[in-house]
Amino acid sequence: MTRSAAGTIGLPGRNVGAKSGLNRSILDAGWGVFLTILADKAESAGRELISVNPSGTSRTCARCGHRAKENRPTQAEFACTACGHTAHADVNAAINILRAGLALRAVVEAA
Ligand SMILES: [Zn+2]
Numbered sequence: 001m002t003r004s005a006a007g008t009i010g011l012p013g014r015n016v017g018a019k020s021g022l023n024r025s026i027l028d029a030g031w032g033v034f035l036t037i038l039a040d041k042a043e044s045a046g047r048e049l050i051s052v053n054p055s056g057t058s059r060t061c062a063r064c065g066h067r068a069k070e071n072r073p074t075q076a077e078f079a080c081t082a083c084g085h086t087a088h089a090d091v092n093a094a095i096n097i098l099r100a101g102l103a104l105r106a107v108v109e110a111a
Pocket residue numbers: 061062063064065066080081082083084085
């Protein structure tokens with residue numbers, strides 16, 4: 001999340017000043033403070049924040065659940081070697097993270 005916002009010569013970043021300022025703020029404050037601020041912002045916006053373990057979410061197929069590093073032919077591409085599902089890697093991972101959060105919320109509600 002704190003990767004350089006400047007981009008490359010061939011693909012320059014957008015809103016570089018604002019992003020580098022955010023990066024600096026996150027690195028200065030540390031992740032614990034960042035997550036506290038994020039939780040406060042979510043609450044004030046009437047949103048729910050659920051922390052999930054992101055392990056494997058970028059390698060796991062959102063359609064069939066097959067998990068393998070070979071599912072990621074490039075940084076941006078997701079192509080499941082089991083079922084053939086293809087998507088942008090970030091979209092596929094976001095679906096897995098959403099499901100993990102909803103599963104955790106269901107556990108909390110059932111308790
Ligand atoms: Zn699959």
